[in-house]
Amino acid sequence: MFRAQGIGKSYPGVRANDDVSFWVAPGEIHALLGENGAGKSTLVKMIYGLVRPDDGQMTLNGQPHQPADPRAARAAGVAMVFQHFSLFDALTVAENIALGMENPPPRRELSARIAQVSRDFGLPLNPARRIVTLSAGERQRVEIIRCLLQNPRLLIMDEPTSVLTPQEAELLFATLRTLADRGTAILYISHKLDEIRTHCDRATILRHGRVVDSCDPRAHSARDLAAMMVGGAMRPIDRSGRRAGEVLLQVGALSQPAPSAEGTALKSVALTLRAGEILGIGGVAGNGQDELLAALSGEARSAPGTILLGGADLSRLGPEARRRAGLLAAPEDRLGHAAVPDFSLAENALLTAGARKGLVRKGLIDRPAARAFAESVIRAFDVRTPGPGTAARALSGGNLQKFVIGREVIQAPRVLAVNQPTWGVDAGAAAAVRQSLLDLARSGAGVIVISQDLDELLELSDRFCALNEGRLSDPVPTEGLTLDRIGLMLGGAHGMEVAHP
Amino acid sequence: MIRLVPRTETPALLQVVTPVLAVLATMLAGGLLFAVMGYDPVAAIKTIFWDPLFGPAASYSRPQLLVKAAPLILIASGLAVGFRAGIWNIGAEGQYIIGAITGAAVALTAYPAAGMWIFPAMVIAGAAGGWAWGMIPALLRNWFGASEILVSLMLVYVAQRIAAWMAFGPMKNPEGFGFPGSRNLQQYPAAANPELIPGTGAHWGVVAAVLAVLATWFLMSRHIRGFHIRAAGAAPRAARFAGVKPETLVAFCLGLSGALAGMAGLFEVAGPAGQITDKVGVGYGFTAIIVAFLGRLHPVGILLAGLLLALTYIGGELAQLTMNLPAATVQVFQGMLLFFLLGFDLLTRYRIARRITA
Known part of the structure; x- marks a missing residue:
């Protein structure tokens, strides 16, 4: 169906794609797998006509495929669903779809076709609803239906499940399978290994802009795939050699008003941290994570006696003085x-x-x-x-x-507090960051990890507590803690992401 | 269709080229304007940009270059430091006037005593006056969140009224036959700011301007305070995380630019101007804003831009005399220069691309 031969693309200072060759068969769900920056996005942008390749050829249905712009690519039968949606909130589903079409049919006819497609592919969607009322998953359905109305021969999906709940993701895969069974080729971009292993027929793995392998993902373990993606085996995380020592950091009765209208107030937060220990703080973002880190880093000062490092009161000191005392921090936003x-x-x-x-x-x-x-x-x-x-x-x-x-x-540092240390980071870098935090704790420092990623917290921390609406729960040992227990601890906080590295 | 695409990186060459382009565009547009008004554009441009330096009367106008450039450079050096931090002192003109008044007050109080201490004391008093005037918007911003842009600008008009009051009241020359204006400090040797090397126009203000360029360059590139100022301008949250208190920076930047503007006012009133009148402020404080931006907020750039703007002052006056161009020529030129600079600046942050249909 689609074949790329020796595709290359350079940007100043980087070779984004180098001699990339692969093919996608009709009716196949083909995964394009690679770390952030491996060249996946550049490659699909070339197929969709957003970027022109420097060298190499592409063919679609046996015809040379050289789209000058996305319009030409669509005319040739390529459709793409982007990670970020381009929808007008104030308009309805049908209106949005009409806007993206070259020759939109009358509204009544279009609505009927939308309803038809959404029934055919099991994508429940009401054409008359306004975008603003839709969830992320439903918005994605709008984008998918917009593509399906063009009867594409090749459908490109760029990290589609990053915004979906597990149930919505299942629904999406069912749709993709139906589509593939009718002969459409699907190019599926992701770095989530588990979903690729369950749902994709073949995988092309990119590393540093080159194709390193092409394989059947179902025949490999997630660890093998990760190793191909990163290059070299993933080092298992080493948690050994740590012993909890004396108490380093004591936070007590820490209450802070919300710093802004969108902020969260901290409500009598208390915690103790020992030398050599990693304390994990879980919770959905927006429950006081940024505020807690600011109170620790010194960007926000708190009442006297609320933050003690080795017995010394740091509550009224600024970031520089706290660094000199040994309390360091790394905020979420890089x-x-x-x-x-x-x-x-x-x-x-x-x-x-x-x-x-x-x-x-x-x-x-x-x-x-x-x-x-x-x-x-x-x-x-x-x-x-x-x-x-x-x-x-x-x-x-x-x-x-x-x-x-x-x-x-x-x-x-004597104590290091980090917020979302691996957010939006590829698997190799995430593993390196996590190992460095463990090594730091082994050397006798105390570490506080604030994260939304439960697997990360279970992997790293010795004790776990949950931050919910500015309140911090009592800590429990991580050993033997199950995801169900954690769910209960989060006290009705919904949307906590359970990642599968 | 043409559209603007944000640049990820600004080519270093463009940083230097855009001010030059702005100057050329100003000459072109200015020439066009003169042609429409019925003047010979080539002669007008030559009178403004060439004759002051190399024309028949150059020996008179050349020393004026340093006289006009010194206050511009001195004020702009201070302003640029604040601008780098995103702190917008628009009221240097007011700080200049107050500095002139407080500096002159020392001289007028000491009159007719002689002594080596008088002139240095005047410089300190001038700087202190400008600093205090700059601290008003700083404190109002820190305490109440008032915009320093508006407050500093409004205080210019207050300062102008104070200057008029001084010229007609407390500072009026008792031997001045009732004319408004203070004693002429040029005729009071202990307080005068004379030409240091005959024929160059260089007075103590020129020395101070050179020192200010060196000092702000050192501050911005070698000192941690300058680093924090740049960080605060580029990423305020990161600066706060580094330990910068925004309030401290506001007070520092407005105080520094105020002190340098006040000093410039003192040098002017003790030298070229000679006395406090109701027209002490001649617009240096506002023109210095153009100088700061034309110089890319960089000390060396400010040095060059100050000389260029001084040239437009002198050339404009020359054109008035020899070609009967209207007096507003200078202001039109300076305005056009800033306008074109900001226009071309767009090119340093964006590049032009043909539209790709999405």
């Missing part, structure tokens, strides 16, 4: 909070490591020292970047996250 996007890595190293690493003396910046420190973070944490002069915004999410966490870990 670009704009943990790092200045336009600054080089060397300058971003200076952002938090000035005092502890002697990069600033009597107010004067020691630039060579800042550069050397940034280089040591880059080396120790395998940050893939040309060097410390690169701007933070030029790094991929995973590499910047390794840098931001590494910058704090190398400073040898």
